[in-house]
Amino acid sequence: MASGKLSSGFWQAGHRPTLxxxxxxxxxxxxxxVMLGPLGVQIAxxxxxxxxxxxxxxxxxxxxGALLRLVMGMLVDHLKPKLAGAIGQVIVIAALLLAWxxxxxxxxxxxxxxVMLGVAGASFAVALPLASRWYPPEHQGTALGIAGxxxxxxxxxxxxxxLLASIYGWQNVFGMAVIPLVLVLAAYLLMAKNSPNCPPAxxxxxxxxxxxxxDAWWFMFFYSxxxxxxxxxxxxxxxxxxxxxxxxxxxxxxxxxACVFAGSLVRPLGGMLADRxxxxxxxxxxxxxxxxxxxxxxxxxxxxxxxxVVFISAMLALGTGNxxxxxxxxQRFHKEIGVMTGLVGMAGGIGxxxxxxxxxxxxxxxxxxxxxxxxxxxxxxxxxxxxLSVKKRWRTTWGSSAMTVAKV
Amino acid sequence: MTLKITLGQTSETGLRERNEDFFxxxxxxxxxxxxxxxxxxxxxxxxxxxxxxxxxxxxVRGVLSDYYATPETLGVSTALDKVLTxxxxxxxxxxxxxxxxxxxxxxxxxxxxxxxxxxxxxxxDTRIYRLRNGEMKQLTTDHVWDRPDMRHVLKxxxxxxxxxxxxxxxxxxxxxxxxxxxSDGVWERLGQKGxxxxxxxxxxxxxxADNLVKRxxxxxxxxxxxxxVVRIEQPGEENLADLLEEAKRLGLxxxxxxxxxxxxxxxxxxxxxxxxxxIYRVKNLLNGQVxxxxxxxxxxxxxxxxxxxxxxxxxxxxxxxxxYFPQVLPVPAERRSCLYYVMSWHPGATLQQKLDxxxxxxxxxxxxxxxxxxxxxGALHRLNIVHRDIKPANLHQxxxxxxxxxxxxxxxxxxxxxxxxxxxxxxSFMAPELxxxxxxxxxxxxxxxxxxxxxxxxxxYPYGEVEPFQRPRFGNPxxxxxxxxxxxxWLENIVLKAVAHxxxxxxxxxxxxxxxxxxxxRKPILPSPPTSLLGRDPLLFWRWIAIISLLVxxxxxxxxxxx
Numbered sequence: 001m002a003s004g005k006l007s008s009g010f011w012q013a014g015h016r017p018t019l020x021x022x023x024x025x026x027x028x029x030x031x032x033x034v035m036l037g038p039l040g041v042q043i044a045x046x047x048x049x050x051x052x053x054x055x056x057x058x059x060x061x062x063x064x065g066a067l068l069r070l071v072m073g074m075l076v077d078h079l080k081p082k083l084a085g086a087i088g089q090v091i092v093i094a095a096l097l098l099a100w101x102x103x104x105x106x107x108x109x110x111x112x113x114x115v116m117l118g119v120a121g122a123s124f125a126v127a128l129p130l131a132s133r134w135y136p137p138e139h140q141g142t143a144l145g146i147a148g149x150x151x152x153x154x155x156x157x158x159x160x161x162x163l164l165a166s167i168y169g170w171q172n173v174f175g176m177a178v179i180p181l182v183l184v185l186a187a188y189l190l191m192a193k194n195s196p197n198c199p200p201a202x203x204x205x206x207x208x209x210x211x212x213x214x215d216a217w218w219f220m221f222f223y224s225x226x227x228x229x230x231x232x233x234x235x236x237x238x239x240x241x242x243x244x245x246x247x248x249x250x251x252x253x254x255x256x257x258a259c260v261f262a263g264s265l266v267r268p269l270g271g272m273l274a275d276r277x278x279x280x281x282x283x284x285x286x287x288x289x290x291x292x293x294x295x296x297x298x299x300x301x302x303x304x305x306x307x308x309v310v311f312i313s314a315m316l317a318l319g320t321g322n323x324x325x326x327x328x329x330x331q332r333f334h335k336e337i338g339v340m341t342g343l344v345g346m347a348g349g350i351g352x353x354x355x356x357x358x359x360x361x362x363x364x365x366x367x368x369x370x371x372x373x374x375x376x377x378x379x380x381x382x383x384x385x386x387x388l389s390v391k392k393r394w395r396t397t398w399g400s401s402a403m404t405v406a407k408v
Numbered sequence: 409m410t411l412k413i414t415l416g417q418t419s420e421t422g423l424r425e426r427n428e429d430f431f432x433x434x435x436x437x438x439x440x441x442x443x444x445x446x447x448x449x450x451x452x453x454x455x456x457x458x459x460x461x462x463x464x465x466x467x468v469r470g471v472l473s474d475y476y477a478t479p480e481t482l483g484v485s486t487a488l489d490k491v492l493t494x495x496x497x498x499x500x501x502x503x504x505x506x507x508x509x510x511x512x513x514x515x516x517x518x519x520x521x522x523x524x525x526x527x528x529x530x531x532x533d534t535r536i537y538r539l540r541n542g543e544m545k546q547l548t549t550d551h552v553w554d555r556p557d558m559r560h561v562l563k564x565x566x567x568x569x570x571x572x573x574x575x576x577x578x579x580x581x582x583x584x585x586x587x588x589x590x591s592d593g594v595w596e597r598l599g600q601k602g603x604x605x606x607x608x609x610x611x612x613x614x615x616x617a618d619n620l621v622k623r624x625x626x627x628x629x630x631x632x633x634x635x636x637v638v639r640i641e642q643p644g645e646e647n648l649a650d651l652l653e654e655a656k657r658l659g660l661x662x663x664x665x666x667x668x669x670x671x672x673x674x675x676x677x678x679x680x681x682x683x684x685x686x687i688y689r690v691k692n693l694l695n696g697q698v699x700x701x702x703x704x705x706x707x708x709x710x711x712x713x714x715x716x717x718x719x720x721x722x723x724x725x726x727x728x729x730x731x732y733f734p735q736v737l738p739v740p741a742e743r744r745s746c747l748y749y750v751m752s753w754h755p756g757a758t759l760q761q762k763l764d765x766x767x768x769x770x771x772x773x774x775x776x777x778x779x780x781x782x783x784x785x786g787a788l789h790r791l792n793i794v795h796r797d798i799k800p801a802n803l804h805q806x807x808x809x810x811x812x813x814x815x816x817x818x819x820x821x822x823x824x825x826x827x828x829x830x831x832x833x834x835x836s837f838m839a840p841e842l843x844x845x846x847x848x849x850x851x852x853x854x855x856x857x858x859x860x861x862x863x864x865x866x867x868x869y870p871y872g873e874v875e876p877f878q879r880p881r882f883g884n885p886x887x888x889x890x891x892x893x894x895x896x897x898w899l900e901n902i903v904l905k906a907v908a909h910x911x912x913x914x915x916x917x918x919x920x921x922x923x924x925x926x927x928x929x930r931k932p933i934l935p936s937p938p939t940s941l942l943g944r945d946p947l948l949f950w951r952w953i954a955i956i957s958l959l960v961x962x963x964x965x966x967x968x969x970x971x
Contacts, residue, residue, distance in 0.1 A: 212707055213707070274877070274878070275877075275878065275879050276878070276879065276880070276881065277878065277880075278874070278875030278877075278878035278880075279875065279877055279878065280875050281875060281878075327877070328877055331876075331877040332876075332877065391875070393683070394875070394876050395834070395836070396682050396683060396834060397682070397684075397797050397815075397817065397818060397832065397833060397834050398832055398833065398834070398835065398876050399684070399713060399714075399717070399818070399832050
C-alpha cells in the first residue's frame with residue numbers, strides 16, 4: 001500500500017490551516033445543527049409539545065439544512081467559500097444569541113430557530129470545497145475525509161447539551177453554544193484562505209442535466225436512506241429513549257451519543273470496504289443489516305440496553321453505507337461531481353427530515369413508534385431493489401475516465 | 409490542415425567509380441498522407457563489389473513501397489520495424505546466394521513525417537540533422553567502432569547481421585524545421601559547422617542540398633555524396649482530429665423509432681442500448697440492404713470523449729477486414745447528416761443473449777468458441793489493435809455458425825488519439841494488472857478471452873464478479889470443474905492458464921492459445937501451479953506472519969504472568 005508515501009505527500013500539498021479551519025467549522029456547525037434533538041426532551045416538557053410536534057421540531061433543522069445546502073453552494077460559487085462560510089457562521093451565532101436573549105416560548109419560535117440552525121447544517125456545502133479545492137485530485141479524498149470527520153460534532157451535542165440543560169436550563173445552552181462558535185469563527189477568519197483555483201460556477205442547467213441520468217436519482221435515494229437514517233436517528237433518539245424507556249434526558253443523550261459516535265466512526269470504513277469488495281455489495285449488505293435492525297427496533301424491545309445495541313448496529317450499517325455512497329458518487333459522476341454532491345447531500349437531509357418527523361407522527365397517531373421504523377425499514381428494502389437494478393445496468397463497459405487509478 | 413513540406417535532393421558520385429548511395433522519397437496525398445505520412449530515406453551501401461549499390465537501392469526501394477503496404481493501425485515505428493526486419497533478411501539471403509554480392513550491406517537513415525510528428529529510423533553512419541530556430545542538432549548516432557583506424561567500419565547495418573537493431577526516435581514538428589539526411593561523403597568533410605552554414609545560407613531546400621554536396625566535393629570528399637533536405641512549411645493535424653471536428657459539426661441524431669428515417673436508412677428496430685450507445689437494425693433505402701447503425705445516446709451531445717470513441721471505432725472498424733468482425737460499410741460524408749456509422753448485419757445472437765435465454769454451453773461448444781475467438785483475436789492483434797472489451801456480450805454467434813467480435817468502441821491501436829489515464833473495459837473481464845494502471849495489451853485481451861470461456865462454462869467469474877469502481881484483490885482462481893465436473897481437464901487447464909493472475913503465466917499470443925485449443929486433449933498443457941500468498945503479495949504474507957507471531961508471544965506472556 002502506498003498510504004505512507006501518500007500521507008507524507010498529502011501534508012506537503014494543499015493548505016493545512018485551511019483544512020484545520022474547515023474541520024473546526026464543520027464540526028461545530030454539525031454540533032449546533034442537531035442540537036435541538038438532545039435538548040428536545042427538556043424543550044418539549046417546558047413548551048408542552050405533542051409527539052408529532054417534537055418530531056417536527058427535531059426534523060426542521062435537518063430539512064432546512066438540506067435545502068440551504070443548495071443556497072450555500074451558490075453562495076460559494078459567487079462569493080468564494082471563505083466569505084460564504086463566515087456569513088453562515090454569523091447567521092447561526094446571531095440566531096442563537098437571539099434565542100438566548102429573547103427566549104423561546106412557543107412551538108413556532110422553536111421552528112424558526114430550527115430553520116436558522118439549518119444554516120449550520122448547510123456548512124457541508126462550504127467546508128468541503130473550502131478545504132478540498134486546495135488539494136490536487138489524488139489528495140482530495142483524504143482532504144474530504146479529514147474535513148468530513150466534522151460529522152463527529154453531532155456526538156458533542158448529544159454528550160453535552162442535555163447535561164448543561166439540566167444544570168443551567170435549556171435556554172442558556174443556546175447562549176453557551178455561542179462561546180465555542182465565536183472562538184471557531186475567529187480561528188476561521190484567521191486561518192482559512194480561499195484556494196486560488198476555483199471551478200466555474202454551476203448553473204441550473206448543470207443540475208437539470210445531471211438529473212436526466214437515472215443513476216443520479218438512485219444515488220439521491222440511496223443517500224436519503226443512509227444519511228437520512230443516520231441524521232434522523234441522531235435527531236430523534238434522545239426523545240425516543242426518553243419517551244419509550246423513561247430515561248432521564250441526560251442518560252438518553254448519552255445513549256444517543258453512543259449511537260451517533262458509532263455511526264460517524266465507521267464512515268471511512270464504508271469507503272474502504274466499497275473500494276475493496278465493491279460499493280454495491282457493501283451497500284446491499286448495509287441496507288439488509290439496517291433494515292433488519294430497524295424492524296427489530298420497531299417491535300419495541302423490553303429493555304433500553306437491548307434497543308441501544310440494535311440501534312448501534314443500525315447506525316453502524318447506515319454510517320458504513322454513507323461512506324460507501326460517497327466512494328461511488330465521485331467516481332460515477334466524475335465530471336458532474338460538484339453538482340452531484342450538492343444534490344445527494346440535499347437528498348440525505350430530506351431523508352433525515354422524513355424519518356425524524358415520521359417517527360413523531362407515528363407516535364402521535366398510533367401511540368408508538370412502530371410504523372415509523374417499519375416504513376423506514378421498508379425504504380431500505382426499496383433501496384436494495386434499486387441497487388439490484390443499478391448493479392444490472394452497471395455490468396457494462398466503462399470508459400477510461402470512469403476507471404482512473406487515482407482515487408478521487 | 410495537412411502537412412506541407414518543401415524538398416531538395418542531390419546525389420553525386422564524386423571521385424568514386426560508382427555511386428553506392430541511394431535515396432528516395434514518397435509523398436502520398438490525402439488519406440495516406442494523414443495516416444502514413446511522408447517517407448524520406450538515405451542509404452549508403454558497402455562491400456560486395458557491385459553489391460553495395462544493390463543493397464542500398466533494394467533497401468530504400470523496399471522500404472518506400474512496403475511501408476505504405478503495412479496496416480495503418482500498426483503505428484509508424486512498429487510498421488517500420490516489420491519492414492526493415494524483412495528487408496534485412498532479404499539482403500542477407502541475396503548476399504549469401506549471389507557470389508558477386510557477398511558481404512553487401514547498407515546504412516539507412518529514414519524519416520517519416522506524419523501530422524505533427526516525425527519518426528526517424530537509423531542504422532549505420534548516414535546522418536540526420538535538424539535545424540530548429542537557428543540551432544543545429546544531430547539526431548542520429550553513428551554505429552561505427554570508436555577507434556581511429558576503424559571509424560569506417562560499421563557496427564550495425566542492414567545486411568550485416570541476422571539480428572537487426574534499429575534506432576528509433578520520435579518528436580514534434582514545428583513550422584520552419586529543416587531536416588537534412590546525408591551520407592558520410594557529405595558530413596565527414598563539412599562537419600556540423602559547415603552543414604549548419606550551408607543550410608542557413610540557402611533558403612530553398614533544393615539549393616541547400618545541391619550546395620551541401622558541391623561544398624563537400626570541393627573540400628576533397630573522396631566518397632559519394634548525397635543530401636536530402638526537407639523543410640516543414642506547416643505541420644499537419646493529428647490523424648483523427650479532422651474527423652472529430654467534423655463530428656462536432658454533425659451532432660447526434662435523436663432517438664429513433666422503428667419506421668423513422670435517418671438519411672438513407674430506415675430503422676427496423678432498436679437492437680441494443682447501453683449507457684453510451686444506441687444500435688439500430690436499419691434498411692438502406694438505396695439498395696435494400698439490412699445493416700446495423702451505431703450512434704450515441706442523445707444525452708451525450710457535445711461529450712467529446714464519446715464522440716472520439718465512436719470515430720475511433722469506425723476508423724478501426726474500416727481497417728479490420730476479416731470475417732471475424734462485422735464490416736464497416738461506407739457512407740459518403742455528404743449523405744451523412746449526423747454522427748453515426750453503419751456496419752454489416754448478421755442474423756444470430758450474442759453469447760450473452762444466449763446465456764440469458766438459458767442456453768447450455770457444452771465443453772465442446774466452448775472449445776470451438778475459444779478456437780474462433782483466438783483466431784479473431786489473432787487477426788486483431790496482428791494489426792496491433794487491442795480490443796479491451798472481450799466478453800460474451802461482445803461476441804456474436806451468427807446463424808451461419810461464425811463467431812464475430814463486436815464493438816471496437818474502446819479498442820486501441822498505436823494511432824489512437826485522446827488517451828487518458830485509466831483503463832476502460834468491463835470490470836469482471838479486466839486483467840488484474842489493469843486495475844493497478846498498466847496499459848492494456850494483447851495479454852489482457854487473452855485474459856478477457858479466458859474469463860469469457862470460464863463464464864460460458866460456469867456462468868461465474870474466476871475471481872468472483874468485480875463491480876465498477878472496485879479495486880479487487882485477486883487470489884487463486886476457482887477451477888471451473890468445481891462448478892461443473894464434466895469439463896475435461898485439458899480445457900480447464902487452458903482456461904486457467906488464460907486467466908492466470910500473473911501475466912507471465914498466461915498465453916503470450918492468441919496463436920499460442922489457438923494452438924493449445926487445437927491440440928486439445930491429444931497434448932494437454934500442465935495445470936499452472938497455484939501461487940501462494942507469499943508469491944502473490946509477499947508484504948501481506950509477512951505482515952500476517954508478524955501479526956500471528958505477535959499474538960502467540962502475547963499469549964505466552966499472558967500465560968507467564970498467570971503463574
